[in-house]
Amino acid sequence: MRMRKRSKHYSIISGLGTKRTEITLDSAVLATYAGQYEAAEEEGTFTVKREQDVLSLELPISWALPKFRLHPETRTDFFVAELPVRVTFQVDREGHVTGMLVYPPCGQRSLQAKRISSQ
Numbered sequence: 001m002r003m004r005k006r007s008k009h010y011s012i013i014s015g016l017g018t019k020r021t022e023i024t025l026d027s028a029v030l031a032t033y034a035g036q037y038e039a040a041e042e043e044g045t046f047t048v049k050r051e052q053d054v055l056s057l058e059l060p061i062s063w064a065l066p067k068f069r070l071h072p073e074t075r076t077d078f079f080v081a082e083l084p085v086r087v088t089f090q091v092d093r094e095g096h097v098t099g100m101l102v103y104p105p106c107g108q109r110s111l112q113a114k115r116i117s118s119q
Helices: 028-030
Strands: 003-006 009-014 020-023 034-040 045-049 052-057 068-072 076-081 086-090 097-103 109-118
Touching: 009 052, 020 068, 028 045, 045 097
Parallel strands: none
Antiparallel strands: 003 009, 009 020, 034 045, 034 109, 045 052, 052 068, 068 076, 076 086, 086 097, 097 109
16 A cells, blocks of 8 residues: 555555545544444445544455455445445434445455434
8 A cells, every 4th residue: 555645645555556536534523423323235244444544444244354444435335445346424414323235355346324313
């Protein structure tokens, strides 16, 4: 992984060589995403935690992967630097987080995960 600082933005070469640009989000915005999300199709539960000024993502146990840091690319789109995993948080008209789409590695189809609790 290579990181190059550009003011408050970082260019990161992630996963399979895809270049993504990390932006800075206020910790209050990050806090709105913390919680547990349950995927349909029996995929399991995803946990998003705010740890100071970053978000982490714990994948379902069946994925057999460690916890990863989520890097913000937009206000609602995040990526994992180590793998080609992306997350898009879904927000209703009132600004409440209702769920997220998880884009797994290897080009698999996206998974819809409904928010079941906040932290």
